[in-house]
Amino acid sequence: MSCIKTIREKGLKLTLQRQLIVDAIHSTQEHLTSDQIIAYVQDRTPGINKSTVYRTLQLLEEAGCIYKSELGGQLIYHHNEEGHHHHLICRKCGRTIDCKDDIFRQFEKTLEDRYGFKATFNHMVISGLCTKCKRLS
Amino acid sequence: MSCIKTIREKGLKLTLQRQLIVDAIHSTQEHLTSDQIIAYVQDRTPGINKSTVYRTLQLLEEAGCIYKSELGGQLIYHHNEEGHHHHLICRKCGRTIDCKDDIFRQFEKTLEDRYGFKATFNHMVISGLCTKCKRLS
DNA sequence: ATCGGTTTTGCGAGAAAGTGCAATAACTAT
DNA sequence: ATAGTTATTGCACTTTCTCGCAAAACCGAT
Known part of the structure; x- marks a missing residue:
């Protein structure tokens, strides 16, 4: 706050x-x-x-x-917190999982190596299925 | 076509x-x-x-x-082509680099291992700097 | 080539998001 | 506490996108 x-x-x-x-x-x-x-x-x-x-x-x-x-064509807002820079949102139950900044580290390197492209990922919101919903589908 | x-x-x-x-x-x-x-x-x-x-x-x-x-709050459209499923767009020169579907393979695995989250990446548009513009900045 | 059923279009109206401007409220210095 | 300066708000309007409906266009069968 x-x-x-x-x-x-x-x-x-x-x-x-x-x-x-x-x-x-x-x-x-x-x-x-x-x-x-x-x-x-x-x-x-x-x-x-x-x-x-x-x-x-x-x-x-x-x-x-x-x-x-x-997310899904809609603009969404979230407060900014240290350490929690990206979010995984389950498209079934809607739950948000915070994840660390370094999650993209390896992927950034792949893009740089393969395409010479320096990508910057800021507060990415990634859609998918969480552990529970994944099991049920 | x-x-x-x-x-x-x-x-x-x-x-x-x-x-x-x-x-x-x-x-x-x-x-x-x-x-x-x-x-x-x-x-x-x-x-x-x-x-x-x-x-x-x-x-x-x-x-x-x-x-x-x-991209940047704007909706953008592109034709669908086999093999070119994601795009890297340079935020400086605006150039588009097509990239293969499998670019996310490793990253998807990381998310699954670390968070149990099954992410699905469809036609992602990633912002960053291309080889030329990266060198000049 | 024409007809008829169905799809598609354009129009008007409306929601969502953003902008310029005059009136209002917040903060600073007294 | 008050006055003055400056930022902020609410209002009205614009832009972007969506929707229902009647008129028009498409396409297959004749």
């Missing part, structure tokens, strides 16, 4: 709107869609504009407090 | 609109945004509706003729 601190340090203003949006993002370990964030915020303080939410999400992303990913 | 054949085989009708959209997709090796496809089509036959383009793109995707990816 150092987002508030980051906002202050960047000389940005701490408004109720921003606090609520930061709250929403931290209210779960899962990823949230913009819809869900808007609902959370408007539920607690009706009248808050959607544009404000979109702009704040962009601002928080640029400040490094949250990050935005894409 | 077997899209036309696929359309016929599926009992779908071959309209001028669909031909133009297939043309657009095949006019380049690069990925196209919906904007670019709409422009291409309307340039050749003014009056063609955007909805038609969006619907046809979805139809072609479901028929397996093209695929849709996401």
Whole structure:
């Protein structure tokens, strides 16, 4: 929850709107869609504009407090935490598994060796099946 | 350019609109945004509706003729070709490098071993720097 | 070549996301 | 505590994409 601190340090203003949006993002370990964030915020303080939410999400992303990913054509948001840089999402049960940054290390090397391509993986969200759901299918 | 054949085989009708959209997709090796496809089509036959383009793109995707990816929040389209299942896009020069399906083989194994997660990678678009641009930066 | 059934298109309307601008609220210095 | 400066919000509007429906086009059978 150092987002508030980051906002202050960047000389940005701490408004109720921003606090609520930061709250929403931290209210779960899962990823949230913009819809869900808007609902959370408007539920607690009706009248808050959607544009404000979109702009704040962009601002928080640029400040490094949250990050935005894409899953199934939808934009999803998650708070940023040290050490947990990528996510595996089960397409059956929806569970999120956090995984370490170094998971791509070997794969990056393969791309560099084979194609001379320097890939950069930031907060990747990978779709698939978790251990349980894999067994049941 | 077997899209036309696929359309016929599926009992779908071959309209001028669909031909133009297939043309657009095949006019380049690069990925196209919906904007670019709409422009291409309307340039050749003014009056063609955007909805038609969006619907046809979805139809072609479901028929397996093209695929849709996401890059930088934008949806991009590309024709489907045997053997070239993933793409590396240089974020500096924009060049597309096609790469083989098996590039993810090792990485999939790592995810399965470490997290018990069965990931599926379809037509991935990976952002990074190509050999030339990497050298210059 | 024409007819008729079915698909497809264009149109209007609408949701989702983003933007410019004037009014408002937050923070700083007094 | 107050005033002034600057950032932020809400509003209205634009853009991107989607959907239902009536009119038009396609294609196979005649």
